[in-house]
Amino acid sequence: MKKIPVIAVVGPTASGKTSLSINIAKKFRGQVVSADSMQIYEKMDIATAKPTADETQGIQHYLIGFQPIDKKFSVAEYVSLANECILKIHNEGDIPVVAGGTGLYVDSLLNNIQFSKEEENREIRQELTDLFDEKGAEYMLDLLREIDPLTAERLHLKDKSRIIRALEIYKLTGKTMTEQKILSREEESPYDVLYIGINYRDRNVLYDRINRRVDIMLENGLLEEAKDFYNIPQDKTACQAIGYKELAPYFNGEKSLDECVEKLKQETRHYAKRQLTWFRKNENVNWIYPDDYEDEAEMYSAVYEIINEFLGGKQ
Numbered sequence: 001m002k003k004i005p006v007i008a009v010v011g012p013t014a015s016g017k018t019s020l021s022i023n024i025a026k027k028f029r030g031q032v033v034s035a036d037s038m039q040i041y042e043k044m045d046i047a048t049a050k051p052t053a054d055e056t057q058g059i060q061h062y063l064i065g066f067q068p069i070d071k072k073f074s075v076a077e078y079v080s081l082a083n084e085c086i087l088k089i090h091n092e093g094d095i096p097v098v099a100g101g102t103g104l105y106v107d108s109l110l111n112n113i114q115f116s117k118e119e120e121n122r123e124i125r126q127e128l129t130d131l132f133d134e135k136g137a138e139y140m141l142d143l144l145r146e147i148d149p150l151t152a153e154r155l156h157l158k159d160k161s162r163i164i165r166a167l168e169i170y171k172l173t174g175k176t177m178t179e180q181k182i183l184s185r186e187e188e189s190p191y192d193v194l195y196i197g198i199n200y201r202d203r204n205v206l207y208d209r210i211n212r213r214v215d216i217m218l219e220n221g222l223l224e225e226a227k228d229f230y231n232i233p234q235d236k237t238a239c240q241a242i243g244y245k246e247l248a249p250y251f252n253g254e255k256s257l258d259e260c261v262e263k264l265k266q267e268t269r270h271y272a273k274r275q276l277t278w279f280r281k282n283e284n285v286n287w288i289y290p291d292d293y294e295d296e297a298e299m300y301s302a303v304y305e306i307i308n309e310f311l312g313g314k315q
Contacts, residue, residue, distance in 0.1 A: 003192040004090045005311060008035075009099040010106055010279050011198035012272035014209040016290065018051050020198060021099035022059050023300055028307060031060040031089045033082050035100030035109065038241045040067040040078070044229065046222045047243030049213065060089075069234040076115035079108050086191070095311075103278035112189035113181070124171050128164045143167060148176035156274070161236075194310040196303060197285040199276060205291055210268050214261065217243065227251060242267050 007030065009021040021032050034040070038048040042065050050064055062085040067073050082105075086096040100106060107113070132140050137157040144166050145152040151166050166177045173180070200206040214222075226247045229239075239245065246264040249255035255263075279285055286306055293299040 003190055004086060005095060006086065006110065006191045006193045007095060007097045007307060007310075008106060008110060008193055008195045009097060009198070010035075010103070010195060010282075010285065011101065012206060012275040013049070013101055013268060014213045014272070015198040015200070015206060016209075017099050017101065017198060018049070018055065019296075020196070020288075020300070020303065021097050022051070022055070022057055024196075024303065024307065025059045025095070025097050026057065027300075027304055028095050028311070029093075030095035030097040031085075031092075032056075032062065032097045032099050033085045033089070034061060034063045035078075035082070035098050035102055035105040036064075037078075037102040037105055038238070039064050039100075040073060041065065041069045041238050041241075042067065043069060043232075044225075044238065044241055044244075046217050046220050046225045047229075047241055049217070069229075069232070069238040072235050072237065074115075075104055075108050078105050079113065079115070082109045101275050103275065107282075110189060110191055110193050112187050112191070114187055121168065121172055124168050125164065128167050128171075132160060132164060137163065140164070140167070148178050150178040151176065193284070194307065195282060195285040196306065197279055197287045199287055199289055201289050201291050206272060207269050210272060211265050214265050214268060218261065223247065223257075242271055 007024055007028070009017050009024065011017055024030060025032055036048065038044060039050050040063060041048070044050075045065070051061065063078070063081060082098070086098075089096040098106065098109065108115075128140075137160065140163050141152055141155065141157060144155070144163055147170055148166060155162055155166070169175070169177050169180065222243060226244045229244050230248065230251060243264060246267055247260050250257050250260040288299060288303055290296070290299050293302065
């Protein structure tokens with residue numbers, strides 16, 4: 001079966017993925033499928049940097065702002081919906097452009113990861129959560145390291161839910177997450193993927209972009225959005241969005257706004273580093289460095305050249 005050509009635009013937050021993916025879609029008659037685990041939620045517009053109607057320039061975007069914030073949403077559900085979107089775009093004769101910084105979403109979708117049908121076990125989950133709260137992240141990561149060193153290596157001490165989930169899977173199935181991933185990759189991907197990654201030679205340029213983005217978010221009403229967010233029930237995953245939890249101490253009267261904003265900028269920079277670590281493991285990414293070019297137009301030309309070579313006779 002002939003594979004569906006897909007262009008994937010990846011990279012850290014504030015690097016310019018949205019603008020690049022839209023310009024690619026305009027140039028090559030494409031439609032965009034978002035791969036952002038927080039942009040899926042309703043109401044969370046400013047903090048997650050959802051593209052506005054003006055920014056999308058009439059290009060169709062999928063999987064943005066459709067999920068109620070009080071409902072759980074899994075990677076498996078994302079992959080199922082994104083597969084449907086890609087097939088629809090392809091059947092309409094357009095090029096699917098997958099764009100986003102959630103590496104788990106991107107990899108699971110484009111590598112055709114098959115998810116096991118194991119459901120969550122509330123008793124085991126609660127038992128592990130209680131143990132985590134009692135013993136701490138380092139203890140739990142050590143437990144995981146004993147049974148599944150490869151998964152443990154990928155996780156950070158702050159990844160509480162993922163550490164617990166990896167241990168839960170082992171308790172439920174007797175197989176580690178690493179073993180399940182190997183089994184899940186047995187079906188070949190239906191996609192022929194061109195990865196375009198955005199990064200900056202000078203890391204300070206990226207950090208400046210992040211800091212500016214936070215300032216713009218505040219000007220656009222982030223504080224009001226965050227306040228509203230905390231007044232309504234939400235799924236635990238949604239409340240972990242960067243841009244909300246960092247402002248909570250200000251609303252609670254524990255810290256000044258300046259302190260919270262600085263913390264928000266710092267956490268966003270840390271998140272960007274984690275994103276880069278994830279995507280750098282993919283040897284198929286064609287990295288583009290905007291600071292190598294005189295201007296945006298020159299950079300886009302370089303990207304279009306790579307895409308033209310990839311598409312060749314596929315269209």
